[in-house]
Amino acid sequence: MTTPPTPPPEPEEEPHFASWALPVSKLKTEDISSDAINLNVNGRRLTGPIQGFGQMWQKTYKVRLPGVSLTPHEIVDVWKKNFGSFWPKGNRFYGSVIGIAPGEVAVLNLAGPGGVPLVSTGVLVIYADDISFSFMTPEGHTFAGMITFGVAEEEGAPIAQVQLLVRAMDPIYELGCRVGVVHKMEDVHWHATLTNLAAHFGVRDAKVEQKNTLVDPRVQWGEAKNVWHNAAIRTGLYMPVTLMKKVFKRG
Amino acid sequence: MSQAKVTVSVRKPNPQAGIIDIQGEVTATAETALMEAYAQASNGNTRAIVLNFSGLEYMNSSGIGLVVTLLIRVNRQKQRLLACGLSDHYKQIFELTRLNEAIGIYNTEAEALAAVGG
Numbered sequence: 001m002t003t004p005p006t007p008p009p010e011p012e013e014e015p016h017f018a019s020w021a022l023p024v025s026k027l028k029t030e031d032i033s034s035d036a037i038n039l040n041v042n043g044r045r046l047t048g049p050i051q052g053f054g055q056m057w058q059k060t061y062k063v064r065l066p067g068v069s070l071t072p073h074e075i076v077d078v079w080k081k082n083f084g085s086f087w088p089k090g091n092r093f094y095g096s097v098i099g100i101a102p103g104e105v106a107v108l109n110l111a112g113p114g115g116v117p118l119v120s121t122g123v124l125v126i127y128a129d130d131i132s133f134s135f136m137t138p139e140g141h142t143f144a145g146m147i148t149f150g151v152a153e154e155e156g157a158p159i160a161q162v163q164l165l166v167r168a169m170d171p172i173y174e175l176g177c178r179v180g181v182v183h184k185m186e187d188v189h190w191h192a193t194l195t196n197l198a199a200h201f202g203v204r205d206a207k208v209e210q211k212n213t214l215v216d217p218r219v220q221w222g223e224a225k226n227v228w229h230n231a232a233i234r235t236g237l238y239m240p241v242t243l244m245k246k247v248f249k250r251g
Numbered sequence: 252m253s254q255a256k257v258t259v260s261v262r263k264p265n266p267q268a269g270i271i272d273i274q275g276e277v278t279a280t281a282e283t284a285l286m287e288a289y290a291q292a293s294n295g296n297t298r299a300i301v302l303n304f305s306g307l308e309y310m311n312s313s314g315i316g317l318v319v320t321l322l323i324r325v326n327r328q329k330q331r332l333l334a335c336g337l338s339d340h341y342k343q344i345f346e347l348t349r350l351n352e353a354i355g356i357y358n359t360e361a362e363a364l365a366a367v368g369g
């Protein structure tokens with residue numbers, strides 16, 4: 001009797017490889033709450049800062065958390081688990097049951113003035129480790145690009161940060177940016193989020209610092225066609241149908 | 252602020268191309284080193300910058316953001332940005348983030364330089 005040859009050991013995967021999502025051709029939502037208005041995500045491609053239309057901005061929002069004795073890892077863990085709860089009122093983040101992990105798709109229902117549902121869109125979690133995580137946006141989202149969240153120790157206190165590297169997705173959103181409306185909505189959103197995060201850890205009246213850098217002043221006319229997928233327009237068009245479906249389902 | 256865990260060096264194999272060799276970790280802390288290397292690699296005749304990732308140990312999403320920022324700077328100088336020496340894992344990440352649509356990806360430095368015509 002012969003002993004079968006021992007198979008060679010499987011090469012061990014580098015631990016940080018698991019921090020990244022695998023490439024996806026089109027997004028697909030799974031296990032999303034039925035409360036979500038789930039439009040403009042399924043079947044959409046991801047878009048990075050390269051694929052957007054407008055000027056490229058890097059926007060960094062930071063809040064210091066003095067007196068918080070938790071490690072960055074512990075703070076990020078809380079942030080991931082309660083991500084949507086820190087958003088300003090009216091805005092909803094519908095993650096999968098797995099939560100914020102590489103490869104997971106979430107649906108966003110973003111509110112306009114007065115809390116009226118304005119845009120249904122989504123994100124893919126492209127990266128997540130112990131101290132940071134990143135999203136990329138699908139076609140139709142306000143911005144094409146990446147949003148990175150993280151916590152680091154600086155001068156004896158944790159600092160929570162949100163950093164966007166984005167272009168307005170299409171000419172309509174870019175117009176909104178140029179007149180200041182879209183940038184203002186974005187700024188209000190992340191200032192409120194970081195203030196709420198700080199309050200969760202007991203830091204009252206936290207001051208959010210913001211730095212904007214214009215990375216590329218040019219627009220990309222070749223991407224003007226992105227307007228076809230504009231999630232704000234499509235949400236507006238589909239909203240009556242979606243609401244009627246919900247009413248009939250309840251009935 | 253965390254210390255950069257990256258070493259970058261610059262070579263000019265010909266007047267048209269500059270190669271930036273990257274060893275270690277590409278994260279937000281690598282920004283100064285990478286941008287200084289680009290300034291050194293680029294001059295009036297440079298048509299292409301090749302990022303040699305064969306010594307890359309780790310890159311996070313901030314590192315990808317850094318490559319995007321570098322790409323914009325390179326393109327504004329009417330130069331091309333190429334990459335070589337990426338492992339299969341990082342090739343996948345360039346595909347995920349759609350950076351491969353803007354940066355030429357080559358297996359070897361020789362292939363990248365041939366694409367530049369150098």
